Amino acid sequence: MRKTWLLLALLPGLAAAAALPDADPVPGGIVALPLGDAQTPAPTAYYQDKRVMVLSHDNQWTALVGIPLTAKPGPQQLTVHSALGESTLAFSIKDKQYPAQYLTIPNQRMVNPNPEDQARIERESKILAQALSTWSEQTEVDTDFRLPAQGPLSSPFGLRRFFNKQPRDPHSGLDIAAPAGAPINAPADGRVINAGEYFFNGNAVFVDHGQGLITGYFHMSRIDAREGQIVRKGDILGAVGATGRVTGPHLHWNVYLNGAKVDPALFVARQLAALNGGEKAVTGTPQAAKLR
Known part of the structure; x- marks a missing residue:
């Protein structure tokens, strides 16, 4: 059963989002769609049968839709429920070709897990799926993130991955090449919904920020946060x-939005631009920016 948290009650001091993430209507990107005057009751919206985030921004309701990497370019639609009834809103996804990355993994079990490993992976997948289905009824969500660590941006989101020359799932996040032991900071207010050790992810923490916006932090040397914090x-x-x-x-x-893994760089675009002397960082390219 999907978990639902009332984060607004737990975070009474949460401020309205200062800025929305950058929109990029591609697989792995985000689409921002206006839904009407924010003086009217908040609508609810669904994409591929999953509820999506709806925020009040610039005096209008705006839906932020996470687009899965598996989405095909072309026409899409959002289903909207408002005081006027049900309607559909059309939008389109553009094609994007992500570059390839070839990595050598010395531990062969991490490339071709044995049956015992595979059984563990399947158990962990169910745990993570339950955590990532969390939905928090929350009016305000801070989407103006800050980078969670300091270091060069090494592997960007969406890379087509090959481990030991074998094709694997695309790179689902953003890698920050911070040194071992460097602190990992929460990019925005939230609630820790899972913390543990996993086969592929290693030590990991997941934070719910509200309305289907969840962040994950992998390969940690140490976990300081606890579930429910x-x-x-x-x-x-x-x-x-x-x-x-x-x-x-x-x-x-x-970064997960309505269940889709989306490019974290879209949530820190303003910070990356400031670090690059005002120029927007090019996502999908290694070494998009260096943090100091």
């Missing part, structure tokens, strides 16, 4: 490490 922007979640399937110490950072 309320965290504020900047709070330490743990430390960078090299646990799970890795080639070296780094933070792998995932």
